[in-house]
Amino acid sequence: MKLRAEILRRQAGGEPYLQTFIYEPADEAETAASMLTNLNARKPLRDADGKEASPIRWECSCLQKKCGACAMRINGVPGLACDVKLSACGERIRLEPLRKFPVVADLIVNRDIMRENLIRMHLWLEQDALEPAADQELAYDASRCLQCGICLEVCPNYYGGGPFTGLAAAVPAARVLQLEKRGDGHGSEAERKTGPGKEKPKLFGRLRALTGEKRALPLARAYEKQVFEGCGKSLACRNICPAGIDAGRLLASSNAVAVWKRLRSRKAGRES
Amino acid sequence: MEKVNIIGAGIAGLSAAIRLARMNVQSLLISSQASERAQSVLAEGGINAAMDLMGESDSWQEHCSDTLKGGVFLADPNAVAGMTAAAPGLVRRLQELGVPFQRENGQMIQRNFGGQKKKRTAYAKSSTGKVLVNALIDEVRKAEAAGLTKRLCHHDFVRLALSEADGQCLGVWIRDTYGGACLFCPGPVILCFGGFCGLFPGLSTGTSQNTGDALATVFSQGAVLANPEFIQYHPTTAAITGKRLLVSEAARGEGGRLFALRNGRKWYFMEEKYPELGNLMPRDVISREMFLVSRDPACGGEIFLDMTGLSPETWKKKLPDLRAQILRYLKLDPACTPVPVSPGIHYFMGGLYADEGHRTSIPGVYAAGECACQYHGANRLGGNSMLGALYGGGVAAESAAADASVRGCAGTSVGEDFCFSEENETVSPAFGQRLGAILAQGLGIVRDAQGLEGALEGVRGLLRQPGITQAEARRCLLGEAVLRAALARKESRGAHYRSDYPERDDAGFRKTTLVSLRSGRMEVSFREVPARREAGDKYDARHGVSKSGICSKSSCREEEAGDEASG
Numbered sequence: 001m002k003l004r005a006e007i008l009r010r011q012a013g014g015e016p017y018l019q020t021f022i023y024e025p026a027d028e029a030e031t032a033a034s035m036l037t038n039l040n041a042r043k044p045l046r047d048a049d050g051k052e053a054s055p056i057r058w059e060c061s062c063l064q065k066k067c068g069a070c071a072m073r074i075n076g077v078p079g080l081a082c083d084v085k086l087s088a089c090g091e092r093i094r095l096e097p098l099r100k101f102p103v104v105a106d107l108i109v110n111r112d113i114m115r116e117n118l119i120r121m122h123l124w125l126e127q128d129a130l131e132p133a134a135d136q137e138l139a140y141d142a143s144r145c146l147q148c149g150i151c152l153e154v155c156p157n158y159y160g161g162g163p164f165t166g167l168a169a170a171v172p173a174a175r176v177l178q179l180e181k182r183g184d185g186h187g188s189e190a191e192r193k194t195g196p197g198k199e200k201p202k203l204f205g206r207l208r209a210l211t212g213e214k215r216a217l218p219l220a221r222a223y224e225k226q227v228f229e230g231c232g233k234s235l236a237c238r239n240i241c242p243a244g245i246d247a248g249r250l251l252a253s254s255n256a257v258a259v260w261k262r263l264r265s266r267k268a269g270r271e272s
Numbered sequence: 273m274e275k276v277n278i279i280g281a282g283i284a285g286l287s288a289a290i291r292l293a294r295m296n297v298q299s300l301l302i303s304s305q306a307s308e309r310a311q312s313v314l315a316e317g318g319i320n321a322a323m324d325l326m327g328e329s330d331s332w333q334e335h336c337s338d339t340l341k342g343g344v345f346l347a348d349p350n351a352v353a354g355m356t357a358a359a360p361g362l363v364r365r366l367q368e369l370g371v372p373f374q375r376e377n378g379q380m381i382q383r384n385f386g387g388q389k390k391k392r393t394a395y396a397k398s399s400t401g402k403v404l405v406n407a408l409i410d411e412v413r414k415a416e417a418a419g420l421t422k423r424l425c426h427h428d429f430v431r432l433a434l435s436e437a438d439g440q441c442l443g444v445w446i447r448d449t450y451g452g453a454c455l456f457c458p459g460p461v462i463l464c465f466g467g468f469c470g471l472f473p474g475l476s477t478g479t480s481q482n483t484g485d486a487l488a489t490v491f492s493q494g495a496v497l498a499n500p501e502f503i504q505y506h507p508t509t510a511a512i513t514g515k516r517l518l519v520s521e522a523a524r525g526e527g528g529r530l531f532a533l534r535n536g537r538k539w540y541f542m543e544e545k546y547p548e549l550g551n552l553m554p555r556d557v558i559s560r561e562m563f564l565v566s567r568d569p570a571c572g573g574e575i576f577l578d579m580t581g582l583s584p585e586t587w588k589k590k591l592p593d594l595r596a597q598i599l600r601y602l603k604l605d606p607a608c609t610p611v612p613v614s615p616g617i618h619y620f621m622g623g624l625y626a627d628e629g630h631r632t633s634i635p636g637v638y639a640a641g642e643c644a645c646q647y648h649g650a651n652r653l654g655g656n657s658m659l660g661a662l663y664g665g666g667v668a669a670e671s672a673a674a675d676a677s678v679r680g681c682a683g684t685s686v687g688e689d690f691c692f693s694e695e696n697e698t699v700s701p702a703f704g705q706r707l708g709a710i711l712a713q714g715l716g717i718v719r720d721a722q723g724l725e726g727a728l729e730g731v732r733g734l735l736r737q738p739g740i741t742q743a744e745a746r747r748c749l750l751g752e753a754v755l756r757a758a759l760a761r762k763e764s765r766g767a768h769y770r771s772d773y774p775e776r777d778d779a780g781f782r783k784t785t786l787v788s789l790r791s792g793r794m795e796v797s798f799r800e801v802p803a804r805r806e807a808g809d810k811y812d813a814r815h816g817v818s819k820s821g822i823c824s825k826s827s828c829r830e831e832e833a834g835d836e837a838s839g
């Protein structure tokens with residue numbers, strides 16, 4: 001079945017306009033991503049009116065839902081182009097760039113701010129994790145964030161440059177906060193055994209702690225400001241994450257470490 | 273000291289940046305897309321290190337000999353010894369960075385992987401690469417906050433700037449793909465741009481980002497390639513739209529079995545033919561067997577991976593993402609139904625020539641990770657490539673820093689006038705697909721002179737086409753280099769199987785293939801594989817080999833003492 005693909009196009013500095021292409025998927029498995037690849041392989045590429053069109057700019061990498069590159073609005077809903085099957089779209093599909101980020105060209109947006117937000121948040125381990133995370137499953141889940149930005153797209157409280165950095169910052173923070181929760185031991189006997197690998201991992205040595213502060217206080221403080229205080233807990237972001245990350249659980253855990261625990265110790269006069 | 277420029281932000285690039293920061297050397301981490309989108313995040317099965325956690329008295333020496341044997345003795349034995357000895361320490365370091373490796377009853381565990389009898393693959397369910405990359409990014413972020421590293425995403429490698437006088441590298445040209453501007457970055461260059469799966473669009477398990485064009489450019493600028501003919505076909509992949517989906521070796525490590533239907537009955541051919549390692553033979557062997565079995569008229573052409581015997585516990589705890597992927601993209605539940613699989617292009621053992629210190633043939637240029645030829649010889653063992661990228665990135669960083677401190681600043685002179693033409697620097701998708709089809713035809717699992725010559729003719733035909741862009745011509749030349757290397761290697765070894773030369777020929781070809789392009793002439797030659805050094809001798813990126821294993825330079829001792837103190 002033929003499909004009308006409406007694509008919101010925009011050249012650098014120009015005004016956006018909708019351009020329609022006619023596309024016939026080869027099989028049931030075709031996705032929005034394969035359609036874009038195949039349209040761009042047409043030489044020349046012509047729109048529905050027979051007018052020659054420049055290649056459609058979009059980003060992709062893994063083509064299997066694992067890298068977050070191809071996030072865009074598909075029929076009004078933010079999602080991954082390599083995840084959305086054309087067969088589920090009927091006779092028309094509309095592709096637009098995400099709206100919460102500056103548009104670079106066509107379907108490409110600049111998501112640099114997400115990287116900057118994480119630096120602002122002090123998202124790193126100040127000191128080595130001497131013990132595995134208290135909750136391995138949670139640490140694993142938090143490591144799966146694609147930094148795709150889809151949760152920010154749907155969040156009523158997030159806007160670029162604002163103080164609130166959203167779930168895309170809260171999810172990776174959960175891993176580090178989780179690690180900082182422990183830290184009273186030195187790993188298990190078997191792991192400490194140096195054995196054949198006595199060679200020290202010099203190639204990959206430790207970076208000095210930046211702030212000189214013990215554990216993750218800067219992160220915890222930033223978390224409180226950048227996530228906790230801004231989140232309306234409306235959970236509009238629930239069920240939209242393409243990696244299927246259970247945000248509610250991660251937030252609860254991080255709040256416990258970064259906010260409630262610190263609140264208690266502040267009350268007890270241990271932190272200024 | 274001048275900044276070091278790292279091209280590529282997968283595991284190799286991240287590792288190089290961290291090592292440089294640790295030495296207080298500034299770096300630029302330049303990549304087409306952010307690390308979260310690098311091919312490294314696709315790695316599923318795990319990373320090898322002889323940590324001996326499973327009560328099998330494993331040792332790095334065994335890991336070393338398995339790696340050399342798996343690579344059919346083409347890998348540099350000294351480099352492999354360095355990597356395998358460092359591996360347990362590196363994995364422990366990853367633990368300290370908080371990588372949530374798999375545990376059972378509080379203890380870290382390891383799994384079986386192909387070509388190795390012992391359980392030495394550390395993993396995190398079926399997303400090991402992803403969690404590893406994330407931990408490395410956190411560490412790089414820390415270096416970035418300290419002003420030591422700067423990440424430039426959405427910047428493409430354009431070309432190296434080489435001195436006309438002595439061919440030394442002066443720096444690198446990059447281009448902001450968002451803004452369009454070109455930028456010159458002076459200083460040494462560490463290339464970590466990954467494999468060249470982009471030479472085969474749609475036919476590999478890799479990412480569309482690793483186009484191979486950076487390699488083609490560097491090759492055309494005079495960098496020597498090593499062993500490019502060794503292309504790994506992973507035995508268990510399946511075609512999905514736009515690429516091949518990998519069914520990780522972990523599936524077999526956890527008990528998955530390959531079978532064909534011979535006269536209607538299940539035939540577990542790997543178990544029958546190779547009773548010792550069975551479904552966990554090295555990948556080259558399995559892919560070749562599958563090729564042969566699928567052509568056996570009694571077998572109906574199809575081969576299946578039977579994972580129905582895996583326990584619900586294993587699916588849930590160890591392979592959840594793998595099952596989700598197969599359900600999503602192949603529309604079947606591997607826990608209930610055997611999955612039809614066939615071999616697909618997966619990894620490139622060869623690439624830029626790099627010595628033990630990861631120095632390429634161009635002074636001031638280093639290469640690490642999948643774009644370099646190190647560690648895997650004629651065939652890579654599963655779980656060794658993340659290790660090679662992690663370790664190699666660090667070694668390359670050490671070499672770059674050491675050489676730069678001797679060489680001093682190359683200055684900011686550009687060395688040549690340079691003008692970027694977007695039109696000339698693009699490979700049209702249609703052209704890429706045509707070239708890929710020709711190359712895949714010649715460079716299959718089983719090769720012969722006729723097929724390779726035919727492909728070479730096809731590539732030359734494309735090159736003669738009027739109106740092809742410079743980038744397209746360079747890609748053709750890279751393809752030609754791979755074909756010529758495969759033609760010149762008149763033997764069968766590892767991933768390179770020639771039906772017209774089915775035997776291994778150690779006397780003639782236990783050698784590194786080298787391909788170079790000088791003043792428009794392509795040359796293939798062979799060089800002896802380095803001999804294994806004596807046990808006590810130690811290699812150091814800064815000072816080469818030292819007899820006693822202890823470096824006499826005071827600066828080194830201080831740094832090691834520093835490591836000790838902070839460790």
Ligand SMILES: Cc1cc2nc3c(=O)[nH]c(=O)nc-3n(C[C@H](O)[C@H](O)[C@H](O)COP(=O)(O)OP(=O)(O)OC[C@H]3O[C@@H](n4cnc5c(N)ncnc54)[C@H](O)[C@@H]3O)c2cc1C
Nearest residue numbers: 280281282283284304312315317318429466641642657658
């Ligand atoms: C599906 C799959 C599963 C795998 N599973 C495993 C496993 O279980 N265990 C294992 O050890 N290995 C595995 N591998 C292999 C392993 O993932 C890779 O070999 C390894 O991660 C390579 O790392 P790298 O840093 O060299 O390159 P990559 O991770 O490929 O990174 C390349 C970087 O270079 C950049 N780049 C590319 N071209 C340019 C350019 N022109 N300009 C600027 N930047 C550029 C990219 O943006 C990227 O940042 C797997 C591979 C695949 C595809």
Ligand code: SF4
Nearest residue numbers: 145146148149151241
């Ligand atoms: S939390 Fe989910 S939706 Fe948000 S950036 Fe990460 S992967 Fe994307």
Ligand code: SF4
Nearest residue numbers: 155231232234235237
């Ligand atoms: S709960 Fe609401 S405010 Fe909080 S991150 Fe999700 S969408 Fe945004």
Ligand code: FES
Nearest residue numbers: 061062063068082
């Ligand atoms: S291309 Fe990686 S998620 Fe779509």
